[in-house]
Amino acid sequence: MKLFNSKTIFLFFLCSHYLSNVFSCAAIQAPSGGPKDETAPFLLYSTPATGATNFDQSIVQLFFSEYILERSISDAISLLPKTDDPIQLKYKGKELVVKLPDSLLIDQTYILSINRNLKDENGVSLSEGIQLAFSTGNIIDKSKINGKLFSEEETSALLWKIRDSLDAKEFFLRQPDYTIDANEDGHFSFNYLSNGSYKLLGINRSKLNERLDPNYSIYGTSSTDVINIDSASTFKKDINILIPKASKYIRVVNGKWVNSRRGEINFDAPINGKIDYIKVEITSGGNKILPNLFVDNNENNTLHFFIKDSLKSGLNTMINVVPSDNAEYSIIDSALISAKTKSNIDTSYLSIKDAEKVNNLEIEEDQIRPFDFSFSKVLYNVIMDSALTLKKDSVIIDFNLEKLSPMHYRVIPKTNWIPNTDYNLFVMRDKLKMVNTRGIKDSLLIINIKTSPFRKFGSLSGNLIEGYNEPLVAKLSSLEKEQYFLDVFVNSNSSFKINKIPEGIYSLMFYNDRDENDHYSYGSLSPYQSSEWFEIIPDTISIRSNWDMEITNIKLNSF
Numbered sequence: 001m002k003l004f005n006s007k008t009i010f011l012f013f014l015c016s017h018y019l020s021n022v023f024s025c026a027a028i029q030a031p032s033g034g035p036k037d038e039t040a041p042f043l044l045y046s047t048p049a050t051g052a053t054n055f056d057q058s059i060v061q062l063f064f065s066e067y068i069l070e071r072s073i074s075d076a077i078s079l080l081p082k083t084d085d086p087i088q089l090k091y092k093g094k095e096l097v098v099k100l101p102d103s104l105l106i107d108q109t110y111i112l113s114i115n116r117n118l119k120d121e122n123g124v125s126l127s128e129g130i131q132l133a134f135s136t137g138n139i140i141d142k143s144k145i146n147g148k149l150f151s152e153e154e155t156s157a158l159l160w161k162i163r164d165s166l167d168a169k170e171f172f173l174r175q176p177d178y179t180i181d182a183n184e185d186g187h188f189s190f191n192y193l194s195n196g197s198y199k200l201l202g203i204n205r206s207k208l209n210e211r212l213d214p215n216y217s218i219y220g221t222s223s224t225d226v227i228n229i230d231s232a233s234t235f236k237k238d239i240n241i242l243i244p245k246a247s248k249y250i251r252v253v254n255g256k257w258v259n260s261r262r263g264e265i266n267f268d269a270p271i272n273g274k275i276d277y278i279k280v281e282i283t284s285g286g287n288k289i290l291p292n293l294f295v296d297n298n299e300n301n302t303l304h305f306f307i308k309d310s311l312k313s314g315l316n317t318m319i320n321v322v323p324s325d326n327a328e329y330s331i332i333d334s335a336l337i338s339a340k341t342k343s344n345i346d347t348s349y350l351s352i353k354d355a356e357k358v359n360n361l362e363i364e365e366d367q368i369r370p371f372d373f374s375f376s377k378v379l380y381n382v383i384m385d386s387a388l389t390l391k392k393d394s395v396i397i398d399f400n401l402e403k404l405s406p407m408h409y410r411v412i413p414k415t416n417w418i419p420n421t422d423y424n425l426f427v428m429r430d431k432l433k434m435v436n437t438r439g440i441k442d443s444l445l446i447i448n449i450k451t452s453p454f455r456k457f458g459s460l461s462g463n464l465i466e467g468y469n470e471p472l473v474a475k476l477s478s479l480e481k482e483q484y485f486l487d488v489f490v491n492s493n494s495s496f497k498i499n500k501i502p503e504g505i506y507s508l509m510f511y512n513d514r515d516e517n518d519h520y521s522y523g524s525l526s527p528y529q530s531s532e533w534f535e536i537i538p539d540t541i542s543i544r545s546n547w548d549m550e551i552t553n554i555k556l557n558s559f
Contacts, residue, residue: 040127041066041120046112050132053140060098060112060132066120067093076118080111081161081177107137109192116154116181116205128183133192143229146189147239149182149202149220150536155243156181156208157188158201162226171199172212172525181205198227199528202241214526216247221523223533238557242534244522250274252335253301255319260341262306262378263291265321270300277324280305284317294405297374298353306378306406313343349441350434351376352427359447363417365454370402370410371425373447377437378406387431391424423449456545460508461497464490465555471513474498475520479505479540489513501543508537510556 047061070091077098079087085101098112114130133140149155158176162168182188200222207218220241227236246269255265271278272295280303282289291305311317319337353374363369390397390411402410411425425447429440460476474496475487481504490496490510511520511534523531535556543549 037066037120037122038124039066040124041068041118042126043114043130043132046132048134050134051140052134053138055110055134055136058100058102060100060134062096062098062114062132064094064096064120066122066124068096069119069121069123072117072119076115078113078115078179080113080179081108082175104136107135107139109133109135109137109141109194111178111192113178113180115156115179126181129181129188131180131189131191141192141194143193143195143234143236144189144191145193145198145200145227145229145236145239146187147200147222147237147241149186149188149241149243151186151202151204151243152245153243154181154184154205155186155188156203156205157190157241158203159190160199160201161194162197162199168197168199168226169526169528172201172214176201179208193229195230196228198229200227200239200241201525202243204243212525214524215249216251217525218244218247219522219525220244221525221529221531223523223531225528225530240534240536242520242522242531248522248524252321252337255321255335255337255339257317257339257341259344259346260310260313260315261344262304263319263339264296265303265305265319265337267301267303271295271303272300275303278303279322279324281320281322282307282317283320284311284315292406294407297372297405297408304378304405304407306380310344311341313341315341317341344436346377346437348376348438350432350437350439351441352445352447355445355447357448359449360452361417361449362452362455363419365416368412368416370412371449372404372408372410373425374408376407380406380435382432382434384409384432387428389426389428391426392418392421397423417451419451419453421451423451425449455502457500457502458543458545458547458549459497459499459501460541460543460549460551461495462551462554463493463495465494465553466558467492467494468512471516473511473513473520475509475511476501476506476541477509478502479507503543503545506541506543508541508551510535510537 042065044063044065046063048055048057068091073089073091073096077087077089077096079100083101083103085103087101088099090097090099104110110133112132114126116125116129119125145159149157157180159178160171161177162171178190180188180190202220204218210217212219220243222239222241227239229236250271251268253266253268255263257263265280275293275295278293280291280293282291289307291307294304296302296304317339319339321335321337323334353376359371361369361371384403385401388401388411390399390413398414400412400414402412404410417423427440427445427447429443432439462474468490472490473487474490475485476498478484486498486501488496488498512532514532515521520534521532523529537554541549
């Protein structure tokens with residue numbers, strides 16, 4: 001009989017111990033196989049349960065319906081109000097253990113906030129933020145603030161409890177006391193709040209960790225200066241915030257000379273309609289020049305400038321972009337650009353944008369729509385009328401010509417366009433005299449124009465149940481065509497009518513034009529200014545051609 005020696009026995013136990021450790025330390029993960037689970041994870045329960053009082057434990061355990069993605073937890077859970085020492089998190093698959101700091105205050109309600117950064121192992125986020133509350137005293141705060149954030153992006157609500165009169169002006173300089181992610185519909189709710197005065201802000205969730213800048217951050221304020229919570233008013237509901245698509249002010253991105261007479265300045269947002277609020281100064285060798293300005297017809301972030309006489313090629317200049325006095329429409333900071341003038345030698349031919357394509361022109365029966373086109377170069381002192389001919393087949397069409405800028409022109413026929421018809425606009429090289437630059441390459445340049453059928457329109461009328469003394473605007477916005485809207489004031493009879501609406505799907509919004517500037521004001525942080533009150537009708541509105549649609553007895557929340 002063969003006996004095991006002591007060395008063999010030792011190796012057997014050593015291997016067994018090693019394998020035991022390997023399997024016990026294996027990563028926690030969901031079972032593999034089957035179709036991908038796209039169901040959002042949710043919290044099953046917590047220990048202690050939310051609402052616990054006289055809490056004196058050091059940990060909170062969270063149990064979820066799905067295996068949680070470990071790398072998602074670090075930015076997903078926070079303790080509110082914020083403490084000096086951070087919480088610590090331990091990952092255990094479907095369970096998360098939150099280690100609380102030792103510095104919790106006595107008789108304080110704390111909220112464990114779980115935002116939508118938390119994901120399951122399939123990368124599916126929570127459907128909405130979660131708040132769990134516990135109190136270190138006998139009573140737990142139960143006041144609430146809820147509402148809806150309106151934006152095309154995912155959003156978050158920020159809430160500050162105001163400490164004193166100075167904090168009421170500068171609260172945005174510190175971290176918010178409470179944050180929560182809105183759900184996919186924009187709804188949010190702050191629960192377990194104590195009595196006090198609060199300021200509320202709505203932002204896009206992608207900007208949540210960025211420092212708030214009153215001028216350049218994208219945010220919306222509530223329509224009330226302060227939200228007060230006391231024993232008589234513990235629930236503030238339907239506090240809605242509209243978040244703008246762009247920041248309040250425009251920034252210069254860059255600038256350059258195109259040649260020794262013309263240059264371009266690029267901004268980070270469209271400037272069409274705002275050129276009167278922008279001033280440009282060019283300095284060279286102690287001389288100051290004020291150029292002419294115009295916005296590019298196709299790239300509305302680009303401002304063109306040109307001067308009367310050419311400068312020397314390669315000359316160092318300073319281009320100073322100065323904001324106007326009207327801060328709402330101006331860039332907030334002066335921009336100083338150092339740039340050298342370029343040579344006047346231009347070997348490119350004059351062209352027209354998209355001249356080789358068929359330019360589809362939408363036309364109307366009761367209004368002559370213009371046809372716009374743009375040249376590739378600035379045309380100085382050029383007489384354009386004799387260089388253009390408009391034809392339908394071989395018939396010459398009389399037209400008026402408008403010069404909107406040294407690059408942008410507009411043709412308006414004296415009699416209306418014919419529907420579903422081809423037109424040609426001819427540009428003749430020998431009639432278009434160019435100086436120090438090349439003109440059109442060929443003797444004739446042809447722009448093809450194809451008219452549409454006559455556009456058809458509908459209308460919308462309605463009335464409100466209650467009358468309002470403040471100026472109230474009904475704004476109809478297209479859900480299919482960006483930045484297209486029509487608005488009218490609600491009259492003294494609490495009714496309104498919007499005419500000549502193109503066929504399509506729209507949303508209807510009412511707002512109090514408090515500052516009477518004919519557009520909605522989103523509010524400001526410094527100096528603090530609440531937004532204008534608004535309400536968006538939840539149902540979309542379908543406008544059909546030649547239909548007069550009516551909405552009766554519209555009930556709005558008071559403002």
